Amino acid sequence: MTDQDDKKWVEAAKKDPSAFSELYERYVDRIYNYIYYRVSNVHDAEDLTSRTFYRALSHLQAYKDRGIPFSAWLYRIAHNLIVNWHRDRGRRPVVALDGLVLKSRLSECPEDVAEYQDDTRLLREGMRKLDPIRQELLVLKFSQGLSNAEIGEIMGRSEGAIKSLYHRTLLALRKELAKKGLHIE
């Protein structure tokens, strides 16, 4: 999945909108995942994912690659919809707390599983205490696996600024976790 491939499919979809299905297949999981961790529930994540792709299809003619890849453009649409969604509900953006899966740990003893669950809950609670920009950065970094440069394109900041923000975010997260008695060493 490269920017060059995206460019090819975007140009194709501008001429024939049915080619948009290829872009949908490439990004639906990532966009859903990004939205899910910003709105905290499946129902709204599905609704906002739908709106993101409808808006992208509707405004595709207006998209011009001026150094911003199609993926970053799509994330920005999702980001704006999330911001509006939170504003309409008067709520602070939060990292989702549900959907915890004990992958590959089910065979371990119940005490370990319970401890793991508890640590994960505390960790997510700690993330919820961070400001929305830092929460977004953590989701893009860890859930999406994006590089600092890619995150910079989405958040409209330089790679250096993201690197610095990331370090400050980890420090803030560590501080929040320490308040809850969780020390990750």
Next chain:
Amino acid sequence: MMAQMQRTVRPGWWRLGDLLRQLARRLPGVGPLSKNSPSSDALESAARAALRPVVPSGDFREALRNNLSFAAQGKMAGLSVECPKPFRQGIILGLSAGLLAATIATLVVVLRSRLSHSEG
């Protein structure tokens, strides 16, 4: 002479190096959190595990794919693309049901009054 001095000084440097390394381990919050810091690696791993990627349900993916394909066809035909809003459909259905119920109730009242007039 030089060799003897080196033998005397070297253990001192090593001990100082050890002390500095121990100090750095005991003060994880001091200085920038570097990529190589073992504690930052542990925190990153924990955060990665807590934000494990999730995927949408197959039904949702399929439904959205079909809806977008339909919207793309409409766009080709010159129609505007608009995300269907479930609450609007609910309002339309509710209004339709209300209108139908009101019509039936009116008919029943009118028919009854005519029947009672004809009987009277």
